[in-house]
Amino acid sequence: MKHGKSLLIGVVADYKMIGLHPYHCIGDKYIRGITDAMNAVPILMPAIGDMALLENYLSTVDGILLSGSPSNIEPHHYQGEPAEDPEHDPARDATTLPLVTLAIEANIPLLGICRGFQEINVALGGTLLQKVQETDGMMDHREDKQQPVELQYGPAHPVTLEYGGLLQKIVGSDTLEVNSIHQQGIETLADGLVVEARAPDGLVEAFRLSDPERFVLAVQFHPEWKVMENPAYRGIFAAFKAACESRT
DSSP: SSSSSSSSEEEOEEEEEEEEEEEEEEOHHHHHHHHHHOOOEEEEESOOHHHHHHHHHHTOEEEEOOOOSSBBBGGGGTTTOOOOOEEEEEEEHHHHHHHHHHHHHHOOEHHHTTHHHHHHHHHHTTTEESSSGSSSSSOOOOOOSSOOOOTTOOOOOOEETTTTTTHHHTSSSSSEEEEOOOEEEEOOTTTEEEEEETTTTTEEEEEEESSSTTTTEEEOOEEEEEEEOOOOHHHEEEHHHHHHHHHH
16 A cells, blocks of 8 residues: 555446436445445546546556446447447446556556456457347346345356366355346457356356456456355455555
8 A cells, every 4th residue: 555544446437327417426335345345445436538537546546446337338349249229338438448458557456346347358358248148058147127136136146166266265165156137248258367257157257367466356246245244255355455455
């Protein structure tokens, strides 16, 4: 830590219209993951794709959390076919995609969740499936939106953790029950990334950067959900915090 006080964790906001006006917004559960599970200070990073602004933030924060979002990455960023219906957030794309490479170059720890998981993969050259449920051999990874939110974010399926991987060490087990709130997923994993977990259908559910000197961990599921009630989820945030603390 550069400031000798609490860790400062940057969180990139979504850019969205609320009524007639645009807002930069961050979901409460991601803020709580930082404040409750890390005892750290969340710093909102607006979705303004300005390199000078990003560099100022990078000189200030100890780590960056790339959160989930209702929106999806615009498919032209990974040579995908134009999407028919998903919600997009081009302002966030313009911020997070360059931010990933800048943060890795600066050796700033990164934790990616859901959309953030996909952003890291795309930023480093990977591609996405836009509708996993329409891909042969794949499960339907979407939540049932007719159910209460507690059930939507409840355990949905197990993931198998790669032997000897970072996530296996964090969790202390070979498998983990996770929630599943997505319809997009990884098609091709970017060079330099290593699989940490897979769903029963083989879909990548977690990865890390192959460089052991840099902490980049990303998960397709949502460990921020009721994080203090789930030891495995809490462990993910604890590992992220330790990486932020050890950065010089």
